Amino acid sequence: MNSTRTAVADKTNSRGKSEATRERILFAAANVLSRKGYSATRLSEIAEAADLRAPAVYYYFASRHDLISEVMMVGQTRLREHVMSILDALPTETEPMDRICAAAAAHLEVELELSDFATAVTRNTGQLPDDIRARLRHDSQLYSRLWREMVESAYDAGQVRADLDRRAAIKLIMGALNWTPEWWDHSQGSIAELIATTQSLIRHGLGPVPKGQLP
Amino acid sequence: MNSTRTAVADKTNSRGKSEATRERILFAAANVLSRKGYSATRLSEIAEAADLRAPAVYYYFASRHDLISEVMMVGQTRLREHVMSILDALPTETEPMDRICAAAAAHLEVELELSDFATAVTRNTGQLPDDIRARLRHDSQLYSRLWREMVESAYDAGQVRADLDRRAAIKLIMGALNWTPEWWDHSQGSIAELIATTQSLIRHGLGPVPKGQLP
Numbered sequence: 001m002n003s004t005r006t007a008v009a010d011k012t013n014s015r016g017k018s019e020a021t022r023e024r025i026l027f028a029a030a031n032v033l034s035r036k037g038y039s040a041t042r043l044s045e046i047a048e049a050a051d052l053r054a055p056a057v058y059y060y061f062a063s064r065h066d067l068i069s070e071v072m073m074v075g076q077t078r079l080r081e082h083v084m085s086i087l088d089a090l091p092t093e094t095e096p097m098d099r100i101c102a103a104a105a106a107h108l109e110v111e112l113e114l115s116d117f118a119t120a121v122t123r124n125t126g127q128l129p130d131d132i133r134a135r136l137r138h139d140s141q142l143y144s145r146l147w148r149e150m151v152e153s154a155y156d157a158g159q160v161r162a163d164l165d166r167r168a169a170i171k172l173i174m175g176a177l178n179w180t181p182e183w184w185d186h187s188q189g190s191i192a193e194l195i196a197t198t199q200s201l202i203r204h205g206l207g208p209v210p211k212g213q214l215p
Numbered sequence: 216m217n218s219t220r221t222a223v224a225d226k227t228n229s230r231g232k233s234e235a236t237r238e239r240i241l242f243a244a245a246n247v248l249s250r251k252g253y254s255a256t257r258l259s260e261i262a263e264a265a266d267l268r269a270p271a272v273y274y275y276f277a278s279r280h281d282l283i284s285e286v287m288m289v290g291q292t293r294l295r296e297h298v299m300s301i302l303d304a305l306p307t308e309t310e311p312m313d314r315i316c317a318a319a320a321a322h323l324e325v326e327l328e329l330s331d332f333a334t335a336v337t338r339n340t341g342q343l344p345d346d347i348r349a350r351l352r353h354d355s356q357l358y359s360r361l362w363r364e365m366v367e368s369a370y371d372a373g374q375v376r377a378d379l380d381r382r383a384a385i386k387l388i389m390g391a392l393n394w395t396p397e398w399w400d401h402s403q404g405s406i407a408e409l410i411a412t413t414q415s416l417i418r419h420g421l422g423p424v425p426k427g428q429l430p
Contacts, residue, residue, distance in 0.1 A: 034341050035341040035342065036254065036341070036342060037252035037253055037254050037255070037338075037339065037341070037342045038252055038255075039251065039252050039254045039255030040252070040253075040254030040255070040342070119341065122337065122338070122397070123252075123337070123338045123339070123340065123341055123342075124252065124338070125338065125397070126249050126250040126251070126252070126334065126338055127250065127251060127252045127255070127338075161415070161419070163415055164412055164415055164416070165404070165408060165409075165411075165412040167403075168399075168403070168404075168408070168409055168412045168413075169412055169416060171394075171395075171398050171399070172391040172394075172395075172412070172413060172416060173391065173416075174394070174398075175390050175391040175392070175393070175394025175395065175397070175398075176387040176388070176390040176391040176394070177390070178390070178394060179386075179387075179389070179390025179391075179393060179394055180386075180387075180390065182337070182340070182390070183386050183389075183390075184383075184386070188382075188383070189380070189383075193380060193383070194380075194383055196380075197379055197380045197383045197384055197387070198383075198387060200376070200378055200379055200420075201379070201384060201387060201388075201420040201421070202420070204376070204419050204420050204421075204422070204424070205415075205416040205417070205419050205420030206416070206419075207419070209419070
C-alpha cells in the first residue's frame with residue numbers, strides 16, 4: 001500500500017472515529033437531558049455516559065451551551081431532513097393524502113429512533129436559553145410549513161374535509177406523533193404496526209366521507 | 216348576631232381564604248416547574264410568584280417534595296375527575312362515540328385551563344422522585360382504563376373500525392390532546408373551535424366508513 005493511500009485511509013478512519021465519538025456524546029447528552037433536565041445536566045455525567053473523561057468532550061464541543069444547543073437541534077433537523085428525503089423519493093404522481101401518510105411514517109421513524117432527542121426537547125422547552133429556542137423555532141417553522149403545504153394540496157385535491165380547521169388539525173396530528181416517545185416501546189409491537197394505525201387515523205380523520213355508492 | 220354564628224362565619228371565611236392561598240401556591244408552583252424544571256425550582260421563587268414569603272408556604276405544604284407532588288397530581292386528578300363528571304352527566308342513552316367526543320372536549324378544557332400543571336408534568340416526567348412517579352402512574356392508569364372502556368363500547372356498537380389497533384389509537388389521541396398546551400393559546404380562536412376540530416378528527420379517525428346510501 002503506498003504511503004499516500006495509507007495516509008488517506010488513516011485520515012478517513014480517524015474522521016470516522018471522531019464522528020462516531022461526537023455522535024456518542026450527542027446521544028449520551030440527549031439521554032441525560034431527558035432524565036435530569038437542563039439545569040441539572042452536568043458535563044461530567046454526559047462524559048461518563050459516553051465513556052469519556054470530561055475534558056475530552058471539549059475536544060468536540062466548545063462549551064456545555066454548544067453541546068446542549070446541538071442536542072436540541074439534532075432531533076429537529078434530522079426529523080425534517082428525513083421526512084423531506086422520503087417525500088422527495090416518492091413518485092411525482094403520488095396522491096397528496098399518500099404523501100401525508102408517508103410523512104407521518106417518516107416522522108414516527110425518527111421520533112422513535114431518536115426518542116431521547118425528542119424528549120430532551122419537549123421536556124426542556126421552558127428552560128432553554130433564548131438563542132437555542134430561536135434556532136429551534138426557526139427549524140420548527142420550516143417543518144410546519146412543509147405540513148401545511150401537504151395538507152393544502154390534499155384539500156385542493158378534495159382529500160380533506162371542509163369542516164376541519166386545517167391549521168389546528170395539523171397541530172393535533174403533530175401532537176399525536178410527538179407524544180409517541182412518551183408511551184411507545186418495542187414491547188408494544190412493531191413500529192410498522194404503529195405506523196399503520198397512525199396512517200389509518202390520519203387518512204380517515206382528515207379525509208372526506210366517501211360518496212354513497214350505487215348498488 | 217350571636218357569638219356562635221359569628222365564630223362559624225369567621226371560620227368559614229378563614230377556610231375559604233386559606234383554600235384560595237393554597238390554590239395560589241399550587242398555580243405558582245406549576246408555573247415555575249414548567250419554566251425552570253424540577254431541579255432548578257426553588258421554594259423561594261414559588262413563594263415570590265404567589266406573593267408570599269417563603270416560610271408562609273410551609274404553613275400549607277410540609278416540604279418542597281410535598282408541594283411538587285401535589286402539583287403533579289392536581290393536573291392528573293382534576294383531569295380525570297372533570298372528564299368523569301361530564302360523562303356521568305350524559306343521558307344514559309348517549310351513543311358510545313358521542314361519549315368519547317364529550318370526554319375529549321372535557322379533557323381539552325382541563326388541559327388548556329390548567330396548562331401549567333399539564334406542562335409541569337410532561338416536562339418533568341424524567342426527573343421526578345420515584346414515589347411521585349408511582350402516584351402519577353396509578354392515576355394515569357385509572358384514566359387510561361376509562362378511555363379503553365369507552366372505546367371498547369364504541370367498538371362493540373360498530374362505531375370503531377376493525378382495522379385499528381385500539382390501544383395504540385387511544386394513545387395517539389391522548390398525545391394529540393396532551394400536546395395542545397404546547398401550541399394552543401387564545402389568539403388561535405376559541406376552545407370551542409379547537410374542540411370541534413378535535414371531535415371531528417376523532418369521530419372520522421376511529422369511525423367506520425359509512426355504508427353506501429341508496430340513491
